[in-house]
Amino acid sequence: MDVTWFPFDDQTCCLKFGSWTYNDRKLVLEQGGNGWDMSEYIENGEWLLVGEVRIVCCLFVFLFAVSQFTTADYPVRRTVKLYECCPDEPYSDVK
Numbered sequence: 339m340d341v342t343w344f345p346f347d348d349q350t351c352c353l354k355f356g357s358w359t360y361n362d363r364k365l366v367l368e369q370g371g372n373g374w375d376m377s378e379y380i381e382n383g384e385w386l387l388v389g390e391v392r393i394v395c396c397l398f399v400f401l402f403a404v405s406q407f408t409t410a411d412y413p414v415r416r417t418v419k420l421y422e423c424c425p426d427e428p429y430s431d432v433k
Contacts, residue, residue: 361427362418 357365418428 356430358429361424361429363427365430 418430420428
C-alpha cells in the first residue's frame with residue numbers, strides 16, 4: 339500500500355469472505371434480501387458510508403465506505419478449493 343499522498347489519495351482494499359472451518363455443505367455464501375442489514379452499523383469519524391451500488395452483471399450488492407475520496411466498483415468472484423485431506427468437501431470464498 340502506497341501512502342505517499344495520504345489522506346489525499348485513493349486506496350483499494352480487497353475483502354475476502356469465506357470460512358476455514360466450514361465447507362460448502364455447512365456454509366452457503368449468498369446474497370439475501372434486497373440490500374444490507376444496517377441495524378448494527380456504527381458510524382465513526384474516519385469513514386462515511388455513502389450507500390450501496392448495484393451491479394447488474396453479478397449476484398452480489400456492494401457496499402462502499404469512503405473517507406473524502408470517491409469509490410470504485412469491484413467485481414465479486416466465488417472460488418472453490420478442494421484439499422487433498424478431504425476431496426469431497428469443497429471450501430468456497432467470495433472476493
